[in-house]
Amino acid sequence: MSTESRLASPRSHPWMALSAPGVIDDMLDYIGVSSVEALFEQIPADHRRKTPLTLPPALTSEMELKRDLVTRLKKNENCEDNLSFLGAGVWQHHVPAIVDEIVGRTEFATNVWGSYQSDHGRNQTWFEFSSQLGALLNLDVVQLPVYSWGCASGHAIRMAAKITGRRKVLVPQFSDPERLSVIRTYCQPQEMDSAIEVVLVAADPTSGRLDLNDLNAKLGPDVAAVYLENPAYLGTIETDAADIAKRARAAGAETIVGVDPISLGVMTAPGDYGADIVTGPVQPLGVHMHCGGGAGGFIASRDEETYVRSYNGFLVSIAETREPGQHAFGLACPHQNSYGMREDGNDWTGNSTYLWAIAGAVYMSLLGPDGFAEVGRLIVSRARYASKLLGEVPGVRIVWPNTQFKEFVVNFDDTGKRVAEINDALRAHGIFGGKDISGEGLGLGQSALYCVTEVHSAADIRRLADTLKEVLS
Amino acid sequence: MSRVPDFHAAKWDEPVIMEMGRPGGRGQIFPAPENEVIDSVGDDLIPAAMARKDRPKLPEITEFEAQRHYLHLSQMTLGMMGISLFGTCTMKYNSKTSEFATLRPELSEVHPYQHEDTLQGVLGIMHEFDGILRSLSGMDQFIFQAGGGADAAYTMTALARAYWRDRGMLGQRTEMVTSAQSHPCNPATAAAAGFKVINLPLEENGYPSLDALKAAVSDKTALIMLNNPDDMGIYNPEIKEWVRVAKEAGALCFYDHANFNGVMGKLSARELGFDACMFMLHKTFGAPKAGGGPAVGAFGCSNDLAPYLPTPVVVKDGGRYRLDEDRPKSAGKVREYWGNVPQVVKAYAWARGMGAEGIQLASDISVVANNYMDKRLSEIPGLAISNPDVKAHRMEMTRWSLGPLAEETGIGTVDFANRMADYGIDPWWMSHEPWIVPEPFTPEAGELWSKEDIDLWIDVIAKIAEEARTDPETVKTAPHNQAVAQVKGDVFEDPSKWAMTWRAYQRKIVGSGKTERGAA
Numbered sequence: 006m007s008t009e010s011r012l013a014s015p016r017s018h019p020w021m022a023l024s025a026p027g028v029i030d031d032m033l034d035y036i037g038v039s040s041v042e043a044l045f046e047q048i049p050a051d052h053r054r055k056t057p058l059t060l061p062p063a064l065t066s067e068m069e070l071k072r073d074l075v076t077r078l079k080k081n082e083n084c085e086d087n088l089s090f091l092g093a094g095v096w097q098h099h100v101p102a103i104v105d106e107i108v109g110r111t112e113f114a115t116n117v118w119g120s121y122q123s124d125h126g127r128n129q130t131w132f133e134f135s136s137q138l139g140a141l142l143n144l145d146v147v148q149l150p151v152y153s154w155g156c157a158s159g160h161a162i163r164m165a166a167k168i169t170g171r172r173k174v175l176v177p178q179f180s181d182p183e184r185l186s187v188i189r190t191y192c193q194p195q196e197m198d199s200a201i202e203v204v205l206v207a208a209d210p211t212s213g214r215l216d217l218n219d220l221n222a223k224l225g226p227d228v229a230a231v232y233l234e235n236p237a238y239l240g241t242i243e244t245d246a247a248d249i250a251k252r253a254r255a256a257g258a259e260t261i262v263g264v265d266p267i268s269l270g271v272m273t274a275p276g277d278y279g280a281d282i283v284t285g286p287v288q289p290l291g292v293h294m295h296c297g298g299g300a301g302g303f304i305a306s307r308d309e310e311t312y313v314r315s316y317n318g319f320l321v322s323i324a325e326t327r328e329p330g331q332h333a334f335g336l337a338c339p340h341q342n343s344y345g346m347r348e349d350g351n352d353w354t355g356n357s358t359y360l361w362a363i364a365g366a367v368y369m370s371l372l373g374p375d376g377f378a379e380v381g382r383l384i385v386s387r388a389r390y391a392s393k394l395l396g397e398v399p400g401v402r403i404v405w406p407n408t409q410f411k412e413f414v415v416n417f418d419d420t421g422k423r424v425a426e427i428n429d430a431l432r433a434h435g436i437f438g439g440k441d442i443s444g445e446g447l448g449l450g451q452s453a454l455y456c457v458t459e460v461h462s463a464a465d466i467r468r469l470a471d472t473l474k475e476v477l478s
Numbered sequence: 479m480s481r482v483p484d485f486h487a488a489k490w491d492e493p494v495i496m497e498m499g500r501p502g503g504r505g506q507i508f509p510a511p512e513n514e515v516i517d518s519v520g521d522d523l524i525p526a527a528m529a530r531k532d533r534p535k536l537p538e539i540t541e542f543e544a545q546r547h548y549l550h551l552s553q554m555t556l557g558m559m560g561i562s563l564f565g566t567c568t569m570k571y572n573s574k575t576s577e578f579a580t581l582r583p584e585l586s587e588v589h590p591y592q593h594e595d596t597l598q599g600v601l602g603i604m605h606e607f608d609g610i611l612r613s614l615s616g617m618d619q620f621i622f623q624a625g626g627g628a629d630a631a632y633t634m635t636a637l638a639r640a641y642w643r644d645r646g647m648l649g650q651r652t653e654m655v656t657s658a659q660s661h662p663c664n665p666a667t668a669a670a671a672g673f674k675v676i677n678l679p680l681e682e683n684g685y686p687s688l689d690a691l692k693a694a695v696s697d698k699t700a701l702i703m704l705n706n707p708d709d710m711g712i713y714n715p716e717i718k719e720w721v722r723v724a725k726e727a728g729a730l731c732f733y734d735h736a737n738f739n740g741v742m743g744k745l746s747a748r749e750l751g752f753d754a755c756m757f758m759l760h761k762t763f764g765a766p767k768a769g770g771g772p773a774v775g776a777f778g779c780s781n782d783l784a785p786y787l788p789t790p791v792v793v794k795d796g797g798r799y800r801l802d803e804d805r806p807k808s809a810g811k812v813r814e815y816w817g818n819v820p821q822v823v824k825a826y827a828w829a830r831g832m833g834a835e836g837i838q839l840a841s842d843i844s845v846v847a848n849n850y851m852d853k854r855l856s857e858i859p860g861l862a863i864s865n866p867d868v869k870a871h872r873m874e875m876t877r878w879s880l881g882p883l884a885e886e887t888g889i890g891t892v893d894f895a896n897r898m899a900d901y902g903i904d905p906w907w908m909s910h911e912p913w914i915v916p917e918p919f920t921p922e923a924g925e926l927w928s929k930e931d932i933d934l935w936i937d938v939i940a941k942i943a944e945e946a947r948t949d950p951e952t953v954k955t956a957p958h959n960q961a962v963a964q965v966k967g968d969v970f971e972d973p974s975k976w977a978m979t980w981r982a983y984q985r986k987i988v989g990s991g992k993t994e995r996g997a998a
Binding site: 018020021022023024028029031032033035036037038041043044045046047048049051052053054055056058059060061062063064065067070071073074075077078079080081082083084085086087089091093094095097099101103105106107108109110111112113114115116117118119120121122123124125126127129130132133135136137138139140141143144145146147148149152153154155156163181183184186187189190191193194196197198199200235242243244245246247269270271272273274277293294295296297298300301308310313319320321322323324325326327328331332333334335336337338339340343344345346347348349350352353354355356357358359360361363366367369370371372373374375376377378379380381382383385386387389390393394408410428429432437440459462463 | 487492494495496499502503504505506507508509510511512514515516518519521523524525527528529530531532533534535536537538539541544545547548549550551552553554555556557558559560562564567569570571572573575576577579580581582583584585586587588589590591592593595596597598599600602603606610613614616625626627628629631632636639640643648649652662663665666667668669670671672675677707712713715717718741743744745746749750758760764766767768769770771772773788809810811812813814815816817818819820821823827829830831832833834835836837838839840842843845846847849850853870871872873895896899904905907910911912925926927928929931955957960961962963964965966967968969970971973976977978979980981982983985986987
């Protein structure tokens with residue numbers, strides 16, 4: 006797009022008040038220098054860049070800029086126009102309109118940080134995020150979310166290592182490779198003195214759940230934590246979670262459980278089956294997929310000082326004010342993070358995903374206990390229905406039928422076709438098939454991880470099954 | 479002297495959401511499963527061992543009540559709708575054009591595992607923006623996976639591990655060298671990555687000496703991590719020599735471009751010799767900060783380091799964009815997926831909206847505005863500039879101290895921050911740790927604010943300085959015109975009183991009768 010015009014004249018920029026004619030000159034006069042250049046006296050001449058800055062032409066009018074953005078973005082296909090069954094850490098859930106309104110409020114969206122009083126409303130919203138999530142988890146401490154679920158789990162494992170003084174973590178063999186990669190990064194290469202060894206616990210091939218014999222064999226006195234997810238990466242429900250937590254405790258290890266918060270209207274709260282530290286994604290709580298940019302991860306625990314003192318980020322506590330009977334909110338234990346203690350703080354913190362705490366607060370308040378029960382029941386029913394219909398397609402096998410929450414593994418070995426081919430064919434029909442997990446080294450052959458949520462109607466599911474039949478025939 | 483506004487914040491005396499509603503109240507209803515679903519699979523589908531028996535203690539309110547409650551809370555958030563000259567964070571206008579564009583389903587309802595053919599629009603934007611950052615920095619490849627500036631610093635430390643591991647020297651290259659005044663994320667991420675941190679002390683001129691650097695770097699140094707200019711507004715003129723010395727010792731050199739605003743278009747990290755750098759898109763590039771993220775630390779490096787980058791990397795093959803996951807030397811991921819994509823799109827939009835000329839003008843403006851502020855602030859008795867021996871004009875922000883005023887009146891920087899809000903001015907940024915001047919504050923005007931805004935901001939500071947002398951009690955007990963009175967901090971370090979959730983508050987405070995506020 007060319008913006009050149011012979012008629013163009015210099016104008017002040019809509020985003021820069023001081024670009025209006027004459028203002029800078031007045032300010033330079035006041036400062037007492039003759040040129041802007043004189044103010045850059047600290048930078049030696051040979052530090053200045055030699056190559057000229059060449060960028061694409063400016064689109065200073067909002068009209069042109071909008072057109073450029075929309076034209077480019079329209080080259081994407083999306084999950085509203087297509088029927089998508091992708092999940093695996095980013096899921097298509099319904100986002101209530103009120104959530105979009107509130108997270109779009111400029112007071113919330115733009116600012117960085119004020120004081121406990123000037124930004125009281127945001128601090129209260131943050132506290133309400135933690136309070137409502139705490140009610141779903143049955144836990145008393147919830148930290149504001151970190152970058153992602155994988156990052157939350159990485160921090161949680163490091164917390165456990167610090168608390169126990171041990172340097173090994175047991176994680177499921179059937180782990181999401183994205184999250185596992187992040188966890189490995191957080192635990193460092195084994196050559197580092199402070200590394201935490203990541204040891205995989207085998208899965209029971211008949212159920213997809215943790216193999217308790219292998220767990221027992223690996224659960225020694227050097228293990229800081231057992232990490233499991235419920236529902237797990239491949240959608241299975243870990244019915245032995247309480248038993249696993251008991252075994253971990255007996256071995257002096259922490260139990261860290263990753264949970265999908267949208268399941269907690271129908272699934273037992275992890276605080277009730279022995280989880281010591283709980284992590285999970287915030288994206289299901291009213292955040293769009295945003296091409297993965299909706300990720301965020303929470304960390305929660307019981308209110309015991311050992312745990313509280315090992316968090317890396319922001320803990321918002323209710324507090325009193327100078328006005329009797331009034332409450333407000335502020336940061337508990339602010340000195341233990343990296344802002345307070347640099348390299349001696351707990352891991353590190355910085356800008357994170359706090360806008361999604363606001364989304365989550367609004368979302369949870371809209372659903373309430375009945376909404377969570379309804380959405381959980383709807384998801385599990387439709388997911389189960391989908392697995393049943395797909396299992397009836399010739400050559401298609403559901404690897405662990407009747408055990409999943411919203412995701413399940415579909416195996417295509419008997420069709421003689423690769424998942425990639427099948428997904429290409431589905432896409433031609435406007436359907437995004439499940440995530441291809443054939444290359445993940447899970448030993449599950451040509452398999453895809455399908456995700457079904459409340460947004461998928463029975464008709465959508467029939468359309469998937471019918472189309473699959475067609476493309477496989 | 480500006481007219482100081484007669485301001486009062488909205489004060490709704492809003493209950494905590496956990497106190498609201500009524501049994502059976504609903505804000506969101508989902509359909510029941512269709513009959514064909516129930517007929518096919520039944521309804522009682524969660525295994526008994528995992529089926530929830532208790533009812534989560536969540537509020538039960540209507541849709542409108544939720545909307546109204548959170549609108550009230552947004553109204554009780556000053557949130558830069560005053561004047562925020564919040565140094566180190568470079569407050570900018572966040573274009574609603576790009577906000578609305580990224581909320582369209584063409585981006586918001588896109589899944590990162592979609593086939594690349596369906597992602598050509600967003601991949602194209604990311605590739606184009608990578609090119610813009612390459613032009614600004616001289617680096618060869620950018621990625622956007624890091625969820626903030628600190629996460630980009632962590633990316634650097636992970637990359638350094640992979641780099642030295644690849645050379646079989648991870649056991650030897652165990653140290654990271656930085657300045658005592660670098661952003662805390664640099665030493666913190668290096669320590670979390672397993673490196674020993676060496677902080678170089680500052681000299682009178684505001685930065686560590688070259689001799690101190692020479693004494694610190696050795697064949698044990700894995701990397702150095704630097705900001706320049708620093709938060710004092712001082713530019714280290716020896717930085718090229720620093721990079722040369724560090725590289726001579728074999729170390730990798732990382733430029734934390736957190737303070738890029740004053741040098742945009744004027745410096746090239748690569749021309750200065752750095753191997754890698756990072757830009758904060760939620761700060762310098764006009765994407766919103768969102769009260770602490772989602773943010774993006776765009777990480778860029780030379781071709782020599784590119785093989786170690788976390789995956790995926792957006793690449794262009796012919797006319798088609800794709801995500802390159804096949805990088806065997808990769809340091810691994812620092813976060814799932816490929817970044818806070820909407821924020822990258824907003825940063826792209828900012829760069830296009832500004833253009834090369836606009837970006838250079840913005841850096842000029844930010845330095846002019848800061849020097850204007852410095853001169854005006856220097857005329858207020860009781861304020862002291864940091865590093866007074868440095869006579870040169872500062873860059874885009876300056877560290878100031880209320881030390882003399884605090885000695886005279888007992889009023890310090892926290893008191894000021896609290897009082898500023900009474901005039902509708904957003905509280906200022908004080909300083910990162912460690913505080914190297916007493917009672918610090920760090921203003922930064924950037925290119926957003928008008929001269930009238932800056933003048934009003936300074937007039938309010940002058941007024942509070944006057945109040946500190948004439949009516950210190952009012953300042954000490956501020957704020958008085960806010961949604962809530964001054965928060966008492968005694969609970970924050972007290973395990974018997976802190977309460978991070980309503981459940982904890984009910985159990986510890988209400989249950990034990992430690993407050994006059996009744997239980998819900």
